[in-house]
Amino acid sequence: MPAVRLSMRQIVEILRLAREQDCSIRQIxxxxxxxxxxxxxxxxxxxxxxxxxxxxxxxxxxxxEARLFARSAxxxxxxxxxxxxxxxQELQRKGVTxxxxxxxxx
Numbered sequence: 110m111p112a113v114r115l116s117m118r119q120i121v122e123i124l125r126l127a128r129e130q131d132c133s134i135r136q137i138x139x140x141x142x143x144x145x146x147x148x149x150x151x152x153x154x155x156x157x158x159x160x161x162x163x164x165x166x167x168x169x170x171x172x173x174e175a176r177l178f179a180r181s182a183x184x185x186x187x188x189x190x191x192x193x194x195x196x197x198q199e200l201q202r203k204g205v206t207x208x209x210x211x212x213x214x215x
Contacts, residue, residue, distance in 0.1 A: 115143075120173075120177070121173075123137055123141060126140060128163075134148050134152065155177065158176040160176065191214055196210055
């Protein structure tokens with residue numbers, strides 16, 4: 110199940126503490142009551158957008174959210190599903206294991 114996304118108010122507060130107050134990730138996490146890994150993830154996402162701080166006036170919360178959570182090209186890569194009848198047929202052969210077939214699939 111995907112994680113619940115923070116409100117934009119919390120995300121902007123994380124960015125403000127990091128950029129204006131020069132707080133560490135752990136200090137920010139304690140301040141907003143979130144795990145430091147979550148704070149670090151949002152800061153990495155913001156750095157990947159290339160946006161300056163403070164945010165330009167034309168970037169509103171909706172535009173910021175769209176940039177922070179844009180789908181990457183690598184997530185669009187879809188691997189085809191295995192052909193299950195062939196998998197079952199191959200498993201009948203001597204010396205063929207499910208792990209071997211999985212490695213070939215991967």
